[in-house]
Amino acid sequence: MKSARLNPLARTAMAFGAATAMSAAMVTLLASPASAHVRVLSEGAEAGRPATLQFRVPSEKEFSTTVRIDIALPEGVTADSVPEIEGWTISRTPQRHIVWTARAGHEIRPAETQTFTVRAKPLPKEGVLRFDTAQTYSDGSVVNWNQPSTGGREPEFPSPELVLDPVAVRQAPPPSGEAPKPSATGGATSEPKTRSAEGNGVPAAFWAVGGVLAGGGLAVLLRRLLQASAGRHG
Numbered sequence: 001m002k003s004a005r006l007n008p009l010a011r012t013a014m015a016f017g018a019a020t021a022m023s024a025a026m027v028t029l030l031a032s033p034a035s036a037h038v039r040v041l042s043e044g045a046e047a048g049r050p051a052t053l054q055f056r057v058p059s060e061k062e063f064s065t066t067v068r069i070d071i072a073l074p075e076g077v078t079a080d081s082v083p084e085i086e087g088w089t090i091s092r093t094p095q096r097h098i099v100w101t102a103r104a105g106h107e108i109r110p111a112e113t114q115t116f117t118v119r120a121k122p123l124p125k126e127g128v129l130r131f132d133t134a135q136t137y138s139d140g141s142v143v144n145w146n147q148p149s150t151g152g153r154e155p156e157f158p159s160p161e162l163v164l165d166p167v168a169v170r171q172a173p174p175p176s177g178e179a180p181k182p183s184a185t186g187g188a189t190s191e192p193k194t195r196s197a198e199g200n201g202v203p204a205a206f207w208a209v210g211g212v213l214a215g216g217g218l219a220v221l222l223r224r225l226l227q228a229s230a231g232r233h234g
Contacts, residue, residue: 036060036113038133038145040160047125047164050080055116055160057108061137065107068136069100069116071160076124083117107138127165 036058045051059066073079073096082090082098087106091099100116108114123129132146147155 037158038135038160040131040162042162045123045162045164048122051120051123053118053120053131053162055118055131055133056113057116057133057135058113059108059110059137061139061141062110064137064139064141065102065109066114066135067102067107067138068134070134070136071098071116071118072096072132073098073118073120074126074129074131076126077129078121079118080121081119083119085114085116123164125164127163129162129164130159131162132159 038058039056041054041056042051045053055069055071057066057069077096079092079098082092084090085100087103088100089103091101093099098118102108130148132144135143135145137143143157145157146159147157148159149155149161
């Protein structure tokens with residue numbers, strides 16, 4: 001039994017569909033980890049009421065583990081208690097910092113996330129609270145998550161922010177001056193490989209790759225359609 005043969009137009013359409021799907025999958029694969037940041041979450045947090053703050057910390061370096069987390073409490077925020085985490089020591093500094101240090105074997109491994117919890121006393125009446133965070137890796141580098149968001153665009157190393165009054169945040173003027181810059185120690189870069197210079201969490205180069213692949217597939221399709229049309233009329 002002979003199998004049905006596809007005409008040139010059908011074969012071209014199938015090939016283009018496969019190429020488009022492949023390019024879309026590549027862009028998705030490359031972009032998927034790029035949205036990871038240090039975040040602070042607190043369900044139902046309100047000014048004037050106690051809150052449970054949860055800091056979610058991803059370990060983004062491919063060959064290094066996260067060994068230390070230093071979170072600075074903003075003015076007006078006081079920690080009532082800090083639950084223990086197995087394998088981590090907890091210390092507080094006079095400068096309103098809470099520091100977690102991993103014991104051997106309990107570090108945050110690459111591509112994993114750890115949650116650090118702080119039970120806070122009644123929160124101040126602020127529109128947004130910023131918790132500047134320093135993340136230390138086993139290679140000695142430090143990533144400072146301390147850049148404020150401006151104009152609706154997320155910076156490269158955003159400070160974890162807890163929004164208490166969205167209306168006040170929208171009406172507040174943008175902060176003046178240059179945002180704090182990340183720093184590194186130990187001679188290693190402090191920039192995680194999944195960081196993005198754009199606010200959408202996807203590096204522009206990745207989108208460029210996807211665009212080139214899709215554009216190339218479209219060009220091939222048009223060329224084959226013209227060739228098929230010329231063959232029928234020739």
